[in-house]
Amino acid sequence: MTGTPGTPATPDLFALQLRGVWLRLGREVILRGVTLDVPAGEGVTLLGENGAGKTTLLRLLASGLRPTRGEGRVLGFDLRDSRSVRDNVHLMPVDGGLYPDLTCEENLQFALTMHGQPGDVGAALRRVDLHGAATRRARFLSAGMRKRLALTRAHLLARPVTLVDEPFANLDDAGRQLVLNLLGELRAGGGTLVVAAHEPALARQVAPRALRLHAGQLTPAPAESA
Numbered sequence: 001m002t003g004t005p006g007t008p009a010t011p012d013l014f015a016l017q018l019r020g021v022w023l024r025l026g027r028e029v030i031l032r033g034v035t036l037d038v039p040a041g042e043g044v045t046l047l048g049e050n051g052a053g054k055t056t057l058l059r060l061l062a063s064g065l066r067p068t069r070g071e072g073r074v075l076g077f078d079l080r081d082s083r084s085v086r087d088n089v090h091l092m093p094v095d096g097g098l099y100p101d102l103t104c105e106e107n108l109q110f111a112l113t114m115h116g117q118p119g120d121v122g123a124a125l126r127r128v129d130l131h132g133a134a135t136r137r138a139r140f141l142s143a144g145m146r147k148r149l150a151l152t153r154a155h156l157l158a159r160p161v162t163l164v165d166e167p168f169a170n171l172d173d174a175g176r177q178l179v180l181n182l183l184g185e186l187r188a189g190g191g192t193l194v195v196a197a198h199e200p201a202l203a204r205q206v207a208p209r210a211l212r213l214h215a216g217q218l219t220p221a222p223a224e225s226a
């Protein structure tokens with residue numbers, strides 16, 4: 001895995017590749033030699049107990065954390081090429097990663113503007129039943145409403161790679177079905193998806209290949225795995 005920044009080495013082949021990645025945060029070693037190949041368009045469910053390192057791995061794949069050792073590529077771009085990686089990846093963090101002082105519609109419009117993308121903000125808010133809260137600041141939304149807003153932002157942006165952390169948390173039944181619909185549409189459009197979740201049966205409906213992170217290592221999870 002070699003190449004210069006800004007130049008994809010293996011375009012279209014693999015969306016995500018890690019080779020022997022170790023990651024230390026403070027005194028703790030979180031990842032211990034993680035190797036991963038995710039073909040473009042695949043959906044991966046990331047399982048693991050609390051504190052296993054799922055969020056950390058997603059942040060690393062979004063170029064928000066650097067490997068202590070080892071290397072990785074996103075759509076052929078070296079993980080150290082943060083700009084190229086961030087152009088192609090959207091990470092939905094567990095808290096939604098919204099701007100608390102922007103309204104719902106401003107949060108969506110800002111995301112579109114940052115990526116130079118067109119998009120129908122009103123339709124996106126209607127889709128997740130937030131049209132009545134369009135002018136409400138994100139800080140005044142409930143946890144479930146924040147999750148809906150963050151999800152519709154990920155769907156609207158439809159980056160080649162979408163990483164979502166705990167998409168089902170805080171949602172009612174209708175909200176969980178919305179997650180499945182929105183993430184399913186991202187996959188259907190050819191997007192690569194990684195879902196970190198504690199609800200394997202739900203997550204696997206849109207991201208069938210399940211991997212488990214345990215003791216810093218990534219292994220295939222059996223079909224019935226919880």
Ligand SMILES: Nc1ncnc2c1ncn2[C@@H]1O[C@H](COP(=O)(O)OP(=O)(O)OP(=O)(O)O)[C@@H](O)[C@H]1O
Pocket residue numbers: 025026028030048049050051052053054055056057
């Ligand atoms: N900034 C940080 N500095 C030091 N340690 C950290 C930092 N962020 C996370 N950790 C540690 O990394 C480990 C993995 O955390 P992480 O949030 O990635 O786990 P997780 O699998 O997403 O857990 P959960 O299922 O509870 O969300 C934990 O032991 C956590 O305390």
